[in-house]
Every structure is written in C-alpha cells, then in structure tokens.
Amino acid sequence: MPVAPTPWVGGCLCGAVRYAVDGPLRDIVACHCGMCRRQTGSFVHATSARLAEFRLTEERGLAWYRSSPSARRGFCRLCGSSLFWQAEGRPTISIMAASLDSTEGLTLAEHICVADKATYYRLDDGLPQQGGDAVVAAIPESTDPSPAAGG
Numbered sequence: 001m002p003v004a005p006t007p008w009v010g011g012c013l014c015g016a017v018r019y020a021v022d023g024p025l026r027d028i029v030a031c032h033c034g035m036c037r038r039q040t041g042s043f044v045h046a047t048s049a050r051l052a053e054f055r056l057t058e059e060r061g062l063a064w065y066r067s068s069p070s071a072r073r074g075f076c077r078l079c080g081s082s083l084f085w086q087a088e089g090r091p092t093i094s095i096m097a098a099s100l101d102s103t104e105g106l107t108l109a110e111h112i113c114v115a116d117k118a119t120y121y122r123l124d125d126g127l128p129q130q131g132g133d134a135v136v137a138a139i140p141e142s143t144d145p146s147p148a149a150g151g
Contacts, residue, residue, distance in 0.1 A: 008049070009057075010100040012081035016061025017074075019083075021095070023053030026139040027109035028097045032117035033133065035067055039075075040082045043117065045097040047106060048139055054093050092139065109137040 008025055011018035026048040036044040056062065063077040074084030085094040097103055111123055115131040123129060128136060 005102050005104065008100060008102075010095065011058065012061060012076035012079050012083060012099065014061065014076065014079035014081075016058065016078045017056070017076045017081070017083060018058035019054065019056050019095070021049040021054050023050055023142050024140040025049055025095070025106060027107050027137050028103075029109055029135050029137055030111045031113050031133070032111060033113035034116050036085075036113075037118060039067070039073060040096075044082075044085075045108065046085065046094040047097050047100070048092050048094045050139060051091050051093055053142075054095075110135070 006022075008021040009019070028045050028047050030043055030045050032043045061076040061078040062074060062083075064072045064074050066072045069088075071085060071087045073082070074086065075082050081099065082096050083099050084096070097106065100106075108125070108127060110128040110130065111117075112130045112133050112135055114123060114129045117123070130136070
C-alpha cells in the first residue's frame with residue numbers, strides 16, 4: 001500500500017497560496033454541479049480535510065468568493081487557481097485534488113451531482129454515482145497516536 005505524505009501539502013500555480021494538512025484526507029469525489037463546472041471549466045475532483053488539521057502556510061494570494069448563502073470558494077487572486085470549497089458551519093474543508101503536490105494513496109471514490117453533469121462526456125468508470133450532492137466517502141480517522149491527534 002502506498003505511503004501518504006505527512007503532512008499533505010499543496011498550493012496554487014504561482015505559489016501565492018500554500019497549505020498543509022496534518023491529518024488524513026478523504027478519497028477524491030468528482031462533483032459535476034454547474035457551479036463547480038463554471039468555476040473550473042470542467043467537473044471538479046476534490047478531497048476533504050478536517051479544519052483542525054488544515055493550515056495555510058502562505059496566503060498572500062488567497063481570496064474567497066461566496067458562491068451561495070451556505071458556501072464559499074477559495075482561489076488565488078494572482079494566478080486564478082481554484083483551491084477550496086467550504087460549507088458554512090462544517091468542520092471540514094474541501095481541497096481541489098489537483099492542487100496537492102502529491103496524490104499518492106488517494107483514489108477516486110464516487111461522482112456527485114451527476115443529474116447536473118454536462119452532456120459532452122460519459123461516466124462509465126463503474127464508481128458510485130449520486131444524483132445530488134450527498135457524499136458517501138468520508139475522511140478516515142487519524143492513525144497518529146500523538147496527543148495532538150487525540151490519542
């Protein structure tokens with residue numbers, strides 16, 4: 001089994017936004033909703049982390065756009081990279097998988113919002129497909145026995 005990076009690190013194209021995650025990431029979920037497609041030009045592949053284990057290490061380019069009353073999207077104002085999606089009041093943050101320096105150990109788990117997907121591509125990879133935005137994949141429990149991980 002591949003060993004995941006510790007911590008997970010990533011950022012935008014120009015380096016004006018960098019982040020680290022000191023805990024596990026959820027496997028990747030593909031979102032086909034219209035907002036994700038408009039923001040990125042295609043459907044989104046995103047992972048997720050607990051906010052308590054997420055930290056910005058460079059944020060001079062970070063900007064947030066409130067895309068709905070219940071969520072905001074983080075991007076780099078300098079290079080335009082799409083980076084984050086965050087729902088109001090949730091203890092997690094979604095991270096665009098392509099912004100990670102390494103995706104070693106992560107796999108595509110499912111597709112969501114397939115009822116809203118564009119018509120120019122097919123989904124025939126055999127993975128679960130949700131018509132709406134309910135995600136089945138979850139962030140694994142931390143395996144770190146250190147006191148900071150609650151052990």
